[in-house]
Amino acid sequence: MSEAVIIDGKGLAQELREELGHRVTELRAQVGRPPALTVILVGEDPASQVYVRNKERACEKAGIRGEVLRLPASTSAGEIHREILRINEDPSVDGLLVQLPVPDGIDPAALREWIDPAKDVDGLHPRNVGLLASGMPGLVPCTPLGCLRMLRHHHVATAGARAVVLGRSLIVGRPMAALLSAKGVDATVTLAHSRSRDLAAICRQADILVAAAGVPQLVQPDWVRRGATVLDVGIHRVDDPTHPKGARLVGDVDPGVREVAGYLSPVPGGVGPMTIAMLLENTVTAFCRREGLEAGGES
Numbered sequence: 001m002s003e004a005v006i007i008d009g010k011g012l013a014q015e016l017r018e019e020l021g022h023r024v025t026e027l028r029a030q031v032g033r034p035p036a037l038t039v040i041l042v043g044e045d046p047a048s049q050v051y052v053r054n055k056e057r058a059c060e061k062a063g064i065r066g067e068v069l070r071l072p073a074s075t076s077a078g079e080i081h082r083e084i085l086r087i088n089e090d091p092s093v094d095g096l097l098v099q100l101p102v103p104d105g106i107d108p109a110a111l112r113e114w115i116d117p118a119k120d121v122d123g124l125h126p127r128n129v130g131l132l133a134s135g136m137p138g139l140v141p142c143t144p145l146g147c148l149r150m151l152r153h154h155h156v157a158t159a160g161a162r163a164v165v166l167g168r169s170l171i172v173g174r175p176m177a178a179l180l181s182a183k184g185v186d187a188t189v190t191l192a193h194s195r196s197r198d199l200a201a202i203c204r205q206a207d208i209l210v211a212a213a214g215v216p217q218l219v220q221p222d223w224v225r226r227g228a229t230v231l232d233v234g235i236h237r238v239d240d241p242t243h244p245k246g247a248r249l250v251g252d253v254d255p256g257v258r259e260v261a262g263y264l265s266p267v268p269g270g271v272g273p274m275t276i277a278m279l280l281e282n283t284v285t286a287f288c289r290r291e292g293l294e295a296g297g298e299s
Contacts, residue, residue, distance in 0.1 A: 009269060009271055011151065018278060020280050023166055037055075037094065037279075037280075039067070040080065041069070041099045042073065051099045055276060056068060069186070071083070080106065082189065084115055085114065088114075112125055117138070117139070118139075121279055122141060124171065139285065144179050145179070145274045145281075145282075147233070148180070148275075158180065159186040161188070163181075165191050166193070166203065166210065166211050166212060167194045167212035174191070176210050187212075190202060203224065204223060209229070216236040216250050217250055217252065217255075218253075221260045228261055229263040232251075235249060242298060
């Protein structure tokens with residue numbers, strides 16, 4: 001039997017960024033300014049520093065004005081609140097996000113609620129969560145939106161398909177289930193999690209399996225029905241003395257699934273690059289809505 005078709009998220013993200021770059025050039029000529037994104041980074045978390053630099057570079061390449069507000073780890077919740085309110089009121093900023101994790105003692109849920117829903121490019125404000133659940137236009141979380149775009153790019157049939165989303169986080173699992181069950185996508189969705197009985201049996205029912213459980217290589221080959229589409233959302237750094245860097249990146253899906261699946265997104269190079277591409281697209285969408293223009297893109 002042939003191996004799975006590998007879904008090249010890195011390549012697709014590059015295509016989308018180039019398309020967005022052309023769109024941004026047109027919008028800048030039309031409005032007189034480019035779309036603008038501000039990222040608030042609190043503290044010195046090494047992984048967050050890398051993620052934010054990647055977002056800065058992606059904005060620059062797409063012609064989006066990207067700015068990072070760096071705050072010390074000692075910054076209080078009240079001080080962050082004031083900065084968020086200031087940026088909410090700034091007419092030159094279209095998108096705003098706070099990079100997670102934040103230092104202990106700061107409630108991420110409160111941060112989400114403080115951000116103007118119209119600038120909430122992470123799609124995590126309760127209003128945007130509610131709009132997605134209601135099937136109404138809003139800003140959609142970037143990772144699930146990227147997963148849906150990958151399915152569409154490869155013409156994976158979703159109408160009537162049995163989809164299993166493994167993981168129920170606010171960032172991925174729950175919005176992914178809402179997107180897959182939405183009109184126009186029309187999958188029949190099971191949202192599974194750590195308390196679900198016999199996860200392997202549930203996953204084997206899936207035509208489309210989205211693995212977002214946060215457990216390294218949880219999904220084994222015998223969890224996947226032959227020919228299924230598997231999107232691996234997980235990313236973990238595991239020790240590996242044979243690797244030049246002493247560690248390697250793995251996902252929530254065992255590499256052996258490649259022998260069973262019809263389509264498989266890799267780690268790295270799969271969902272991760274698409275997440276940043278969708279962040280840029282959400283920023284352009286927020287810009288267009290604020291300026292009364294046609295947003296374009298998909299949701």
